[in-house]
Amino acid sequence: MDVTWAVKYITEFLGTAILIILGNGAVANVELKGTKGHQSGWLVIAVGYGMGVMIPALMFGNVSGNHINPAFTLGLAISGYFPWAQVAPYIIAQLLGAIFGQALVVASHRPYYLQTTNSNAILGSFSTIVNTDDGSKKSHAASMINGFVNEFIGSFILFFAAMAMTKNYFGAEVVKYAATRGVDATQIQGKVAIGSHINAGLAVAHLALGFLVMALVTSLGGPTGPGLNPARDLGPRILHFLLPKSVLGEHKGDSKWWYAWVPVVAPILAAILAVLLFKVIYLA
Numbered sequence: 001m002d003v004t005w006a007v008k009y010i011t012e013f014l015g016t017a018i019l020i021i022l023g024n025g026a027v028a029n030v031e032l033k034g035t036k037g038h039q040s041g042w043l044v045i046a047v048g049y050g051m052g053v054m055i056p057a058l059m060f061g062n063v064s065g066n067h068i069n070p071a072f073t074l075g076l077a078i079s080g081y082f083p084w085a086q087v088a089p090y091i092i093a094q095l096l097g098a099i100f101g102q103a104l105v106v107a108s109h110r111p112y113y114l115q116t117t118n119s120n121a122i123l124g125s126f127s128t129i130v131n132t133d134d135g136s137k138k139s140h141a142a143s144m145i146n147g148f149v150n151e152f153i154g155s156f157i158l159f160f161a162a163m164a165m166t167k168n169y170f171g172a173e174v175v176k177y178a179a180t181r182g183v184d185a186t187q188i189q190g191k192v193a194i195g196s197h198i199n200a201g202l203a204v205a206h207l208a209l210g211f212l213v214m215a216l217v218t219s220l221g222g223p224t225g226p227g228l229n230p231a232r233d234l235g236p237r238i239l240h241f242l243l244p245k246s247v248l249g250e251h252k253g254d255s256k257w258w259y260a261w262v263p264v265v266a267p268i269l270a271a272i273l274a275v276l277l278f279k280v281i282y283l284a
Contacts, residue, residue, distance in 0.1 A: 001062045002188075009089050011064040013097035015056035016231055019068050020101030022052035024236060028105055028125040032112035046217040054210020061206050069229045070094055072159055075271030079279050091231070098235025102126060106239070110247060119253025126236035128225030128263050129256060140258055147224050147262040154220040155228045155270035161212055163278040169201035227263030234264055 003011075026048020029037035037044060053068075060066045065082075067073045070091040076082035082090075105125065106113065116122055123129055128151075130143035178194050213228075220226055227233040240248070241255040 003063060005086060005089070008064040008086075009093040011060045011066075012068060012090055012093040013100070015060045015064070015066050015068040016094045016097030016235075017101035017104070018056045018059075019049075019052040019229075020098050020232060020236065021104055022055065023049040023232070024102060024125055025105045025108070026052075028109045028112070031116070031118075031121040031125050032109055033115045033117070033121075034112045035109070042218065042221070046214045046221065049217050050210045050212075050214030053213045054207060057206040057209055058203075061202075064090075066206075068094060068097070068231070069267070069271075070231050071155065071229065071267035071271035072162065072275075074268055075159060075275035078272050079275045081275070094231040095235045098231040099239050102236040102239050106243065106247065113247070113252075114249040116249060117251045119251050122248055122252055123240060123256065124225070126240040127233045127255070127260075128227045130224050130259065131222070133256075133259070144259060144262055147259065148266045150220055150223045151227055151263055151266035152270045154216050154226045155267035156274045158212065158216060158228050159271045159274035160278055162209060163275055164282075165205035165208055166202070167278070168282060169198070169205045171198035171201035174198060224263070228267055230264040230267055232263075234260065 023045075026037075026045045029035050029048075030040050030042075030044050032038065056068055057066045067076070067090060073082060073087055073090045073094070077084050077087050109125070113122060120129055128147070130147045132146055133139050133143040174194050175198060183189075183193055216228065217226065225233075237255050237257075237260055240252075241257075243252075245252050
């Protein structure tokens with residue numbers, strides 16, 4: 001879809017906000033005391049995050065690319081698939097969208113934050129935390145190592161799969177063949193000519209991304225959350241730090257800034273490697 005960059009920035013803001021509302025909203029529903037979904041289980045959270053990726057992908061994939069993830073934006077730029085001039089605006093929009101989405105989660109769940117006595121449950125509805133952390137500094141090193149490994153593996157699978165689903169989708173060979181006949185699939189005339197051969201494949205790809213996130217949350221989410229997205233973790237963590245106890249309750253704990261670098265750095269490194277490796281194997 002041919003839109004201005006300003007519209008794309010707004011779209012990234014909205015897409016990331018929806019991700020947080022559906023994902024962290026599910027966490028809040030499960031973890032906060034007094035909600036009807038309290039202690040309803042990990043599958044509820046997995047569905048929330050899966051839908052949090054799938055719905056914006058279907059809404060905005062044809063508008064901004066639906067990155068909704070600074071790591072993916074950076075990975076694409078480093079491999080030459082996204083203009084560097086737009087990286088900073090995209091990341092800013094994603095971070096602001098995450099903060100805004102989390103603010104709506106807090107607004108809708110405030111009575112239950114006030115009832116919750118577990119500080120980790122409160123923070124967990126904002127950002128990732130590692131189960132190996134027992135509150136002592138001795139456990140921090142082990143927690144960071146375990147968290148980094150977990151985040152890197154999950155993020156690599158997510159980004160490599162995202163590239164495969166959107167580049168090697170059923171019908172991608174039609175685009176390559178059409179290009180040899182002078183048909184540009186990025187232009188409206190080309191889309192009209194071959195759209196029936198590629199639209200279904202791309203639609204399935206965006207649906208599959210949501211199911212992939214569900215699977216990643218159920219398989220790798222136990223140790224950390226997981227984040228898989230710097231904006232999804234950092235934006236809400238900033239808000240957790242800023243909000244007073246009058247909003248989050250007397251049992252609000254610290255924001256665990258000692259761990260905050262892990263869900264930012266690990267996904268970025270994983271995205272860079274995943275996109276580069278996919279490019280070397282399939283697109284070189």
